[in-house]
Amino acid sequence: VQLQASGGGLVQAGGSLRLSCAASGRTLSDYAVGWFRQGPGKGREFVAAVSSIGGTTKYADSVKGRFSISRDSAKGTVDLQMNSLNSEDTAVYYCAARLTYSSPLVYTLGYTYWGQGTLVTVSS
Numbered sequence: 537v538q539l540q541a542s543g544g545g546l547v548q549a550g551g552s553l554r555l556s557c558a559a560s561g562r563t564l565s566d567y568a569v570g571w572f573r574q575g576p577g578k579g580r581e582f583v584a585a586v587s588s589i590g591g592t593t594k595y596a597d598s599v600k601g602r603f604s605i606s607r608d609s610a611k612g613t614v615d616l617q618m619n620s621l622n623s624e625d626t627a628v629y630y631c632a633a634r635l636t637y638s639s640p641l642v643y644t645l646g647y648t649y650w651g652q653g654t655l656v657t658v659s660s
Contacts, residue, residue, distance in 0.1 A: 537562065537649040541631045544654030547621055553656060555616040556608075557631030559649075563612030568637035570647060571605065571616045573627035573656075580630070584616060585640035594640035598624070621658045628653040 543555040557569060570585035584595045584605040593605050604617040614631065632647035641647060
């Protein structure tokens, strides 16, 4: 499964971006999907995740109330709506997927497939 993360870019602090994770040639409807990020000089950290069954979501405390993960059933993608962005959100954002998992996965080792990342830069 090849994942493609898109939607990154340059945005001013307080602004919004919407990232999208797509799988080539298939829908992500049967996959648990997570978003992770890696900022400058930092390790990869969990951002948000959605389970494959039931649509249970989970968020990192740092993004709770600002970010929202959702499935676009028409497109077969999993999107990450990011609002009220600040400089701490500057990072390369990665999406990851695992087939048929009933809980949102917060650890990188839980995922089988990874996208290449999309850069989000928040200017202050």
